[in-house]
Amino acid sequence: MVCWQDLEESFRMKLSLTKVVNGCRLGKIKNLGKTGDHTMDIPGCLLYTKTGSAPHLTHHTLHNIHGVPAMAQLTLSSLAEHHEVLREYKEGVGKFIGMPESLLYCSLHDPVSPCPAGYVTNKSVSVWSVAGRVEMTVSKFMAIQQALQPDWFQCLSDGEVSCKEATSIKRVRKSVDRSLLFLDNCLRLQEESEVLQKSVIIGVIEGGDVMEERLRSARETAKRPVGGFLLDGFQGNPTTLETRLRLLSSVTAELPEDKPRLISGVSRPDEVLECIERGVDLFESFFPYQVTERGCALTFSFDYQPNPEETLLQQNGTQEEIKCMDQIKKMETTGCNQEITSFEINLKEKKYQEDFNPLVRGCSCYCCKNHTRAYIHHLLVTNELLAGVLLMMHNFEHYFGFFHYIREALKSDKLTQLKELIHRQAS
């Protein structure tokens, strides 16, 4: 019999809320990690990685970035195929990837790559790696986690509902039932595993777009001794999130206050704010990566208290950008350029060819301190690898800066101003 009370007490990590403003939770999670001495701020984000490495970045270039989050997100889809290697390695994935000091959260899927539907059964879930499909039963899943030894990991869950359109209630119900069954089985196996005592299972809230099922999933999952909650199935395009926001509020209302709430697949600045207002604490940082891959740089403003001159310049800039955006949208019919948001500029545009300004004036990132828009433009036109490196450094730093400002805005009761500023820039 699983003694849930013992498991609960064994959690050293502690979430303390400083304040709650408009549904937004500001606080810290303390006593994190194997040695129990790491801290994370909430609201916050996790460092996005691919196969255990920040995209395009080596240790040196990653450490050029200011404000890198204390916790990195690993994906099982990129690591499951290396199970045997990690098992033989014995010392855990953190050391293997050269990030022994970082906190690590292991999610099932990569938020950037869509998951093909039709591969979850009552007994197994599949992830998609470069090598192909990796099917995992509960025992295989837990064996992999034993080899990885992450600090947190998303429990095996049935998230397929969000991959498909028009899912039946029956299928939605099944996703909740399966996820709870997987959870109970994983918790049981964790009990029996010496190596996983210091790892924390994150329970997954499913339920698609059916309120009743969402509430059931939330209430049932909350009964289990999980370390936190992952709100799954809210990803999609901006319109789908909007319709799901009400569901989100209802779900978080059912969850205990003293455990962190993560959300998968939501990373855009405007959507981040909406979710924070509905009780979400932690986000993935894949949005800056997507921006990088389309040759763009994040330029949106989050300084809700700049000097008046700056405000004027930025406003004018934003007007320009919106005009260009409309033009571009008309030109492009396919490709990821269609997804360019108004939070970013497209460095491939000819107008940057002779622009010797940094990507963002006043930005303290390595790219902005050392290089110009003209140079980045050249690197993109000539297809040089350094383009991705420099853009990634800027985009991560800009994004982490945004989260810092969210916390500052909450601290000083300026959230409305920040929201207004972001929404003015959302297309």
Place this chain on the structure above:
Amino acid sequence: MAGAATQASLESAPRIMRLVAECSRSRARAGELRLPHGTVATPVFMPVGTQATMKGITTEQLDALGCRICLGNTYHLGLRPGPELIQKANGLHGFMNWPHNLLTDSGGFQMVSLVSLSEVTEEGVRFRSPYDGNETLLSPEKSVQIQNALGSDIIMQLDDVVSSTVTGPRVEEAMYRSIRWLDRCIAAHQRPDKQYLFAIIQGGLDADLRATCLEEMTKRDVPGFAIGGLSGGESKSQFWRMVALSTSRLPKDKPRYLMGVGYATDLVVCVALGCDMFDCVFPTRTARFGSALVPTGNLQLRKKVFEKDFGPIDPECTCPTCQKHSRAFLHALLHSDNTAALHHLTVHNIAYQLQLMSAVRTSIVEKRFPDFVRDFMGTMYGDPTLCPTWATDALASVGITLG
């Protein structure tokens, strides 16, 4: 421009090379190049950053590896982004934000590698741009003009480059034309005090033609000489003989730059033959194919044999990749679509080349270069006597025996 036909250089040529030590057996030298963007210790390997970037590593990373001179390519940069833009950006140094030295080639080599797109006349080389289809004439004057705009510390003459596998009258024509183009480059050069123009010895694999070229070009008042037209498809046996012939006729007090050489064995042998500077795309290119350079050759890290190899690429290497990562991790990363894998290897391979040259230099200064060569060959080939014949012959010709 006539001058004394001896090996001593003319008084007015800027002396950019200071000899620090010479091997008493071979022709190996250790020296210092005094260039506008700082001192460079020789022998030196110069990594190639063709399009104003060192392939995925930042200038900060390159600096941290100890690199003090690298290459840019006039042909590519002349087309994209073009010399006018680079001039506006404070030259190539400003454009790519590299605080140390730059060497640009003339664009001539692309004549050989992109020959289907070009036509050589006395005027220059007519190219059709692969990017916009426009025709450009790259003349000696134009090449120097572009390089003046780029502002590199060392610039190369435009030479009439012929593949080393070509025989017949074309080789002789190219050799004499290169001399005439050298004079045109010297005349067109606007900034001899800020940028050092090097001549390039041609003549293919013909000893007489090379000798003629050497005799003529050394009469010209240039700060340094390159040995060109080699490192193509020729046999190694012919290659080393041309290098040795060239170094025997080049002035001692000026740097000798052997173009396009970068394999470790070739570097060590050619240092013994008296060369000071080298460049090659090989180390950085091979990195992007998953190959890591080591004292015993190379490791193709994508191979399954490295899947569970938890040691670094080279336990003796001090580069950031070897300090932090295992072969197993790099293997896994190479099989993903994360470009970071390539950057880890680029960092290591550049470090390998620079560490090699540094070790070579130290051995020359400490008067034990021949022993260094024997050790090097022993490590690389299992036994010094198993070293390739051409290398054994070349080393023997300058007094280093491997037996």
